[in-house]
């Protein structure tokens with residue numbers, strides 16, 4: 001494949017640099033020379049999601065071939081980019097909090113978008129609308145708007161778990177993205193309301209997993225819910241929030257509970273057990289002393305499907 005370079009349009013590179021405050025998304029060191037890096041290695045892919053701002057030091061780690069240490073994989077760079085951009089967006093949000101009137105209008109819009117997501121059968125359209133909700137959270141969010149968004153997500157979680165597996169999968173990942181700003185305690189603090197918000201997000205994932213196991217039994221949707229659950233468990237560990245960890249375990253226990261009275265979903269049961277093992281490993285390597293969480297994990301690991 002030819003890797004001839006197609007110039008990044010100036011307006012696009014300006015936008016990307018602006019969104020990243022001209023700072024490397026990996027090391028976040030200010031006042032360094034930065035460049036725009038094509039995450040997937042294809043210099044012709046100028047999609048905004050493929051463009052990361054990196055400094056020269058970090059760039060040598062994403063594109064270099066030296067045997068010195070591990071290179072950053074494209075998926076990793078994508079995470080750094082998104083986490084940094086979201087962090088900056090949330091920081092700057094304070095300066096452009098919408099007025100009460102605009103908030104009221106946005107609340108109406110959020111409800112409308114939720115209805116549209118449920119009434120369309122076009123999966124691409126659903127994804128786009130979900131992205132609109134996410135963008136309201138990212139660029140305009142206030143506690144009130146976030147509350148409305150999470151209520152919309154809760155509603156979508158039940159319906160998608162019951163009857164729209166493709167939406168369930170998408171929603172499980174988007175719900176985790178609502179908490180992307182909790183990169184680590186050094187960069188972003190979590191106050192009580194942040195913890196409450198994260199727990200509400202975990203409840204959404206719990207609904208998706210529970211109703212999906214009870215009804216549709218779609219493995220992709222369950223796997224997406226479990227991947228999201230594991231990310232929330234990571235947040236719980238890095239912020240030392242036992243309440244979040246406890247909420248995550250309810251995702252597993254509630255889903256496992258459905259196997260007691262619903263017909264078999266053996267691939268789902270195996271996925272749940274795998275996920276429980278992963279959480280046990282995460283907790284063990286964190287060296288946190290959470291005996292209740294630990295014993296809950298052990299008992300979940302012993303549970304077998306009832307036939």
Ligand SMILES: [Zn+2]
Nearest residue numbers: 024027055058
């Ligand atoms: Zn850097």
